[in-house]
Amino acid sequence: MLRLLYLMTLTVCCLPLIPGLGGVLLSATSYLPVLGLTEPNLDGWYAMMAWPGSGKALQLTLFTGVTATLLAVLITFLILQRCWGTSGWSRIEKWLSPLLAMPHVAFAIGFALTFAPSGWLFRFFALFTQDTTPYTWSLVQDSNGIGLVIALAIKETPFLLLMSLSVLRQMQVDRLLAASQSLGYNRSAAWLKVVLPQWLPKMRFPIYAVLAYGLSVVDVAMILGPSSPSTFAVLVWQWFNDPDLLELPRAAAGAITLFILCFGTLSIYRLLEFILICGWQNWQFSGSKMFHLPGKHLFKLVAVLPFLMIPILLVWSFALRWRFPDSWPTRLSTRFWEQESSNLLTLAANSLILGLVSATVALIFAVGCLEYRDKYHQSVPQLVIAIPMLIPQLSILFGIQIAIYMLPGQWHVPATIWAHILFAFPYVYLALDGPWRSFDQRLTQTARSLGHSATKAWWAVKLPIVLPAILLAWAVGLSVSFSQYLPTQLLGAGRITTLTTEAVSLASGQDRRISAVYGLIQAFLPLVFFGLALAASRFADPRRRLAKQEQTRDTMNEFVRTKPDYKI
Incomplete structure (x- = not known):
């Protein structure tokens, strides 16, 4: 199972490079048979250098x-x-x-x-x-x-x-x-x-x-x-x-x-x-x-x-009239929230679906790769982890988009999810790398020596200790997915809209009040999941449970000690 997860991770992180780089190189040489461009040349490079202001x-x-x-x-x-x-x-x-x-x-x-x-x-x-x-x-x-x-x-x-x-x-x-x-x-x-x-x-x-x-x-x-x-x-x-x-x-x-x-x-x-x-x-x-x-x-x-x-986004989202240099709006209204409420629900649902799927898959891949490293002493190459973080998104996504257009059928949704997983995985992996390295392997070895299987030792001993880090890494993956703009726009072909894509479009010149509404909701979603992750990690912390059990035991001992003796 670990080997399969390891190979799937390498596939997800490395396979997009082939169509990504291949598609952008062919396009740069003006070879796009779909558009009737069948003779390679350097016209695209000349047009780029001749564009006013490119330097x-x-x-x-x-x-x-x-x-x-x-x-x-x-x-x-x-x-x-x-x-x-x-x-x-x-x-x-x-x-x-x-x-x-x-x-x-x-x-x-x-x-x-x-x-x-x-x-x-x-x-x-x-x-x-x-x-x-x-x-x-x-x-x-x-x-x-x-x-x-x-x-x-x-x-x-x-x-x-x-x-x-x-x-x-x-x-x-x-x-x-x-x-x-x-x-x-x-x-x-x-x-x-x-x-x-x-x-x-x-x-x-x-x-x-x-x-x-x-x-x-x-x-x-x-x-x-x-x-x-x-x-x-x-x-x-x-x-x-x-x-x-x-x-x-x-x-x-x-x-x-x-x-x-x-x-x-x-x-x-x-x-x-x-x-x-x-x-x-x-x-x-x-x-x-x-x-x-x-x-x-x-x-x-x-x-x-x-x-x-x-608070600045919150005030602007309710400001109906705000003249300069007034430090506070002269009129407040819920008009813009009511106007965008139906659209906000759809966009939030799209963002949540993309985020939950991509963050969960990225988390599974990261845990699988870290466990593979602990068992076989072979980690994912740092270059593979760094590729989505180091290569400009425009340079690779355009080639993937060209390759998708050449495939029969509609692949916009799977390609967008794939891209979100690709860019969320490095951050999830890095968030878990430190806790996995600091975990004392002797704990699971002791559980194995007591007769437990490797799987049971992992679930009963290691998981409760690393669970807070897993929850926070999952929240990091969600935050990364929520903030993806170019993958959603390019690979979604305009058919998948999220809070981020809409917020960028509105912030480029539309009403400030509507931009504030979308910016506030986009900031609110990751904060909610980080808050849930922090709360869940605190309750899941085994040290907290042990301290609570110790406190309960001390209370019961004190109760028994102070109970009067009715024997004659």
């Missing part, structure tokens, strides 16, 4: 993606070196799950409603300046992409913090800090010169994922990024939506260019990491032993800003 779009993509990644890594490291091992770190761990539950699109809509020229932030400033005209300066769709950089950095920091948990525990940071401080290094210097050189290589794949996402993001860039010109990923997406199908070679050439850009940037990052950690090591043991790095209140900013979006 500027590439520059914007590099700037926003690289800057947001570096900023997220810097914020993550500053938070870790300041808060790890302190009394406040347990609170940070509890906040990570709800922060990850906030979808990118919902956060982007709330960010736009806050930092737009007539947003809530500028309304707050207007209370003191008495200015009655909206400001011209804005972080939303600014020409330099500053707002997009800030939003991506804030949204990706909780993910890097979560990935750092298992890394730092494996590194035994407390021992490293104790040894460093005994040599005269203060806390910040120890983190900078001892922990950072070991932490950064172990965080390579999560940082790769953040960098690849920043370079190829479409939905958030459509809401917050510059529009004239846009980032290159948005430009390629616009080419894909061109009604003239004969222009598909230009879009395919853009998708390959985006893949090359992403691969080249990841390669440069790997080279710079090697130079910093291995090539130029003088900074690790020379210089001052006393540093003072900030970071005490950074997590508060990272945590407060996403949760601030919830």
Whole structure:
């Protein structure tokens, strides 16, 4: 059974690469017999390079993606070196799950409603300046992409913090800090010169994922990024939506260019990491032993800003009339909720079905692969896990779409579910990897020595211990599925609509109140499932049950001890 799950996982993760890369390469060479293009040529590449603003779009993509990644890594490291091992770190761990539950699109809509020229932030400033005209300066769709950089950095920091948990525990940071401080290094210097050189290589794949996402993001860039010109990923997406199908070679050439850009940037990052950690090591043991790095209140900013979006979306969804510079709507109404209620139910049902199916299948695959690793000491190759996170979605989904069109029948629903599983699996696997590595195998070995079968030992001993991690990983898979925009749009061919696809479409220029309604519902669904997972994991925790049994036994002993003796 484990071997079958292992082979199925490899098939799901690797098989889409064949039609994905094959379809986009054939399209880029203008070979599409379905459209009458039977002679390969480079017209698509010439059309891409001749498009006005394509060079500027590439520059914007590099700037926003690289800057947001570096900023997220810097914020993550500053938070870790300041808060790890302190009394406040347990609170940070509890906040990570709800922060990850906030979808990118919902956060982007709330960010736009806050930092737009007539947003809530500028309304707050207007209370003191008495200015009655909206400001011209804005972080939303600014020409330099500053707002997009800030939003991506804030949204990706909780993910890097979560990935750092298992890394730092494996590194035994407390021992490293104790040894460093005994040599005269203060806390910040120890983190900078001892922990950072070991932490950064172990965080390579999560940082790769953040960098690849920043370079190829479409939905958030459509809401917050510059529009004239846009980032290159948005430009390629616009080419894909061109009604003239004969222009598909230009879009395919853009998708390959985006893949090359992403691969080249990841390669440069790997080279710079090697130079910093291995090539130029003088900074690790020379210089001052006393540093003072900030970071005490950074997590508060990272945590407060996403949760601030919830009340902002809520107020906007009920605002019927809200003139600038009023800090509160002059009229409130449920009109927009009533108007969209029937549509919201359908979209929520579609999102739930896709999320439940894809998250459950991804969870089964992840558990099967981890158990296969424990039994046969052969894990899923890291490259297979990283493929959906590192390859730009546009570069692979377009080829899969072309391959689906060549198949007889309707394959939109299975292809969309397959894509959601493909992109949810890496996050579910990474969420379970740490708990599986930290599980003490001697517990199941003891159960086997007492005569229990391997299956019964797993269900009776291991499952209760890892069940909280399984529930949280399942919630992570649901959150990833809920936030998928490009797989649903491309492979669903417009026939499958979800809260995310509708929220992105409405946020691109429709009424703010309706955008707030969809953004709020899209943020609410993952939070509900994360809350259910956290509550269920708390009740399923065997330590909690043992403590409760011990408390009950103590109560009964006390009752028996204090009962009067009626014997004469």
